[in-house]
Amino acid sequence: MLILNLVSPSLLKRCLSNHHYGYMITKYRMKSAPTPKTALITGGNNGIGLEISRQLALRGVHVFLAARNPHAGSEAAAQIVREKMRCTFVPMDVSDSASIREAFRLVSSNIQRLDILVNNAGILLDHSQPILQTPESVLLSTLQTNAVGALLTAQTFLPIMGRGSRIINVSSSGGQITHGASTFAPAYCISKTTMNAITLQLASALESKGIAVNAMCPGWVKTAMGGQGATRTVQQGADTALWLALEADAHLTGKFFQDRREIAW
Numbered sequence: 219m220l221i222l223n224l225v226s227p228s229l230l231k232r233c234l235s236n237h238h239y240g241y242m243i244t245k246y247r248m249k250s251a252p253t254p255k256t257a258l259i260t261g262g263n264n265g266i267g268l269e270i271s272r273q274l275a276l277r278g279v280h281v282f283l284a285a286r287n288p289h290a291g292s293e294a295a296a297q298i299v300r301e302k303m304r305c306t307f308v309p310m311d312v313s314d315s316a317s318i319r320e321a322f323r324l325v326s327s328n329i330q331r332l333d334i335l336v337n338n339a340g341i342l343l344d345h346s347q348p349i350l351q352t353p354e355s356v357l358l359s360t361l362q363t364n365a366v367g368a369l370l371t372a373q374t375f376l377p378i379m380g381r382g383s384r385i386i387n388v389s390s391s392g393g394q395i396t397h398g399a400s401t402f403a404p405a406y407c408i409s410k411t412t413m414n415a416i417t418l419q420l421a422s423a424l425e426s427k428g429i430a431v432n433a434m435c436p437g438w439v440k441t442a443m444g445g446q447g448a449t450r451t452v453q454q455g456a457d458t459a460l461w462l463a464l465e466a467d468a469h470l471t472g473k474f475f476q477d478r479r480e481i482a483w
Contacts, residue, residue, distance in 0.1 A: 254304065256329050257463065258282045260312050260371060261339030263294040265441030266388065269456040270336055270463075275303035277464060279334065282325050286311035286339075312339045312367030313359070315374075322374045332378045334463045337368035337413075338388040342406045342443050349404035357405045364409035369416045372431075381428030386462045387417050389433040389474065396482035414474060414483055421472030430471040434458040437476060 257274050261267040263285035275281045275298050283298070285291030288309050295307035306328065310321035325332070341363045343356045368387055379385075392400045393410025400407045414433050421431040436455030440448040458475050473480050 255279045255333040255464075256282065256331065257334035257336065258284060258308070258325060258332055258371075258375065259336045259338055260284045260310065260367075263287060263290040265443065266436050266439055266452055266455045266459075267336070267338040268294050269452040270338065270459050271305065272298055272301075272303075273453075273456055273460050274334070274463065275301075275305050277460075278304075279464075280304040280306070280329070282306050282308050282328075284308045284310035284312075284321060284339070286313075286317070312337075312371055313363045315370055318367070318370050318374050322378075325375070326378050330378065331380060331383075332375055333383050335372060335375055335379065335383070335385045336388065336459055336463065337371055337385070338459075339367060340364045340388065340409075340443070342403060344403045344405045346402065347404070349401070352405050357408070360405040360409045361412060364406070365412035365416060368413055369420070372420055376424075379429055382468055383429045384463055384468075385420060385424075385429065385431040386459050387413050387431070387433040388459060389413050389417070389435055391435045391437075391476065391481070394474075394482060417474070418472055418483075425471055428468070430462075430466075430468060432462050432466075432471060433474045434462060435474070435476040435481065 259271045262271045262283035271281045283295045292307045295305045298305035311317040390410040392407040417433040437450045438448040439450045439455035
């Protein structure tokens with residue numbers, strides 16, 4: 219009955235009179251469902267990363283949830299799968315280039331194209347420690363995870379990204395320098411300023427390939443990092459990343475956003 223509804227009455231009469239059932243079915247068979255979009259979310263096992271993963275999966279995206287903690291990452295992915303959505307856990311430590319390459323091997327063996335990359339993984343080690351007392355180890359570890367790791371992930375996964383793909387870097391207003399630098403958690407803020415610079419560099423390099431690269435600030439969100447005193451929910455924190463991943467103009471690139479509005483670098 220479904221085929222009959224797709225065929226005009228005159229064509230149906232002609233096909234039936236000439237016994238062209240096979241022809242009709244071949245010519246008017248239903249098209250297969252489109253391939254779902256794919257996304258890789260780093261630091262996807264909790265907080266904003268988990269919410270981005272869940273919301274993308276809810277919208278039909280096949281999510282590859284990356285996390286360095288195998289137990290926490292696999293449980294987060296299983297939670298999404300239990301809600302009847304597509305999610306695959308990928309072990310990945312963004313501070314380790316070998317781990318990033320292995321994650322690429324696993325993901326690229328399952329899909330041919332990556333539509334969305336969200337560089338969300340991040341650490342906050344220094345809190346209110348002043349810059350003059352920031353240990354070298356804290357500064358280097360923070361930069362490696364929050365900034366260098368995002369760049370290496372983008373470089374490594376670029377072979378399976380193409381025109382229309384999008385890279386979203388989860389940054390922070392703490393990285394803004396237009397009106398002076400924030401003195402809160404200097405290593406963290408410096409890492410986010412660096413991430414913003416990486417966003418601009420990648421946007422320039424990938425514009426000709428049709429790949430959009432933008433940064434976003436989720437605000438002060440109630441997560442393990444943000445604490446319970448934070449003023450925003452994870453849903454609010456994830457919203458702009460979701461907008462950039464699925465709804466924003468594909469030609470929009472090299473920008474910094476909060477609450478879907480462009481903000482200063």
